[in-house]
Amino acid sequence: MRTDNEIERDVKDELQWDPDLDATDIAVSVKQGVVTLAGFVKSWSDKYEAEAAAKRVSGVKGIANDLEVRLPGVDERPDPDIARDAVSAIKNQLPLSSEDIRVVVKNGWITLEGNVEWYYQKSTAESAVRRLKGVRGVINSIVIKPRVQPSEIKRKIEDAFTRSAEIDAKRITVEANGSEVILKGTVRSWAEREEAGRQAWAAPGVTKVDNRIVVSP
Numbered sequence: 001m002r003t004d005n006e007i008e009r010d011v012k013d014e015l016q017w018d019p020d021l022d023a024t025d026i027a028v029s030v031k032q033g034v035v036t037l038a039g040f041v042k043s044w045s046d047k048y049e050a051e052a053a054a055k056r057v058s059g060v061k062g063i064a065n066d067l068e069v070r071l072p073g074v075d076e077r078p079d080p081d082i083a084r085d086a087v088s089a090i091k092n093q094l095p096l097s098s099e100d101i102r103v104v105v106k107n108g109w110i111t112l113e114g115n116v117e118w119y120y121q122k123s124t125a126e127s128a129v130r131r132l133k134g135v136r137g138v139i140n141s142i143v144i145k146p147r148v149q150p151s152e153i154k155r156k157i158e159d160a161f162t163r164s165a166e167i168d169a170k171r172i173t174v175e176a177n178g179s180e181v182i183l184k185g186t187v188r189s190w191a192e193r194e195e196a197g198r199q200a201w202a203a204p205g206v207t208k209v210d211n212r213i214v215v216s217p
Contacts, residue, residue: 002059005028011035021049022203026067033061033215040068043075045131045140049148060190061215069136070210071108086110088196089128097121101131101142108136114129119201147207153181156203166195172213174200175202179207185194186216 008030014189016021022178025039025139035054047067054063091098101121110129116122122142130138152174162167172185181200187193197211 004032007033007035007057009146010057011054014057015050018049018053021046021053024049026050034064035060035061035062036064036066038066038068042070042072043131044069044123044135050131055194058189059215060124063190071134071136075133076211077108079108082108082110082132083132085132086129089132093124093128098125101125108134109139110135110137110152111139111141113141114206115143117144117146118127118204119144119206123201144179144207146207153179153203153205155179156180157200157206160199161196162197164199167192167199180210180212181204181206182212184212186214188216190215 008028011028011030015021015026015028017113020070027038029036029038031043037050040201041050046063047069050067051063051065054060064110083103086103086105087098090101090103094101097116100116103111104113106109113127116125122140122144123143126138127142130134135152154174157174157176161167161172161174168187170181171187175182175184181203183200189194192213193213193215196213197209200206200209200211
């Protein structure tokens with residue numbers, strides 16, 4: 001069992017190690033394995049990268065991301081400019097389904113709306129706009145409306161876990177109620193827990209994943 005001090009030290013080191021992140025004004029605290037990130041960053045992508053960096057550290061059981069985005073004056077942009085770039089970015093990444101996605105921008109916050117068939121389309125749309133200049137935050141309200149039979153979901157997720165080199169499939173159970181999935185069990189790290197959730201979301205037809213997996217190194 002790793003101590004909070006060890007986890008805090010490693011999270012700070014991981015934040016400094018990430019070349020895509022300016023961690024100058026990020027404060028880290030840990031209590032019972034739960035990491036709190038406080039302070040401010042210069043972009044929405046930095047806030048996202050800081051959380052991702054903390055999740056990679058062994059022993060992390062949870063994360064409270066309280067970072068505030070403070071854009072430098074040079075990065076301030078009008079909402080219409082951000083909206084045009086967002087539409088273009090999504091079309092570039094999702095040429096076949098971009099017409100089903102709507103972009104709304106207010107005070108630098110992007111809201112994504114619409115319906116798609118796969119979770120990867122929802123995830124890709126968000127990642128496409130995350131790094132745009134002037135973005136203060138992203139709200140992903142895209143709804144997944146699958147065409148796949150719900151009975152296939154559980155089997156496909158279990159097969160994906162078995163194939164994965166990063167997941168111990170024997171320690172995880174999958175429950176499916178229609179298109180909604182519940183994951184239970186224990187894993188060795190927060191990263192493995194996240195990977196299990198990602199694999200479940202990647203299955204065709206999944207509209208919700210309730211990740212109840214516990215981190216137990």
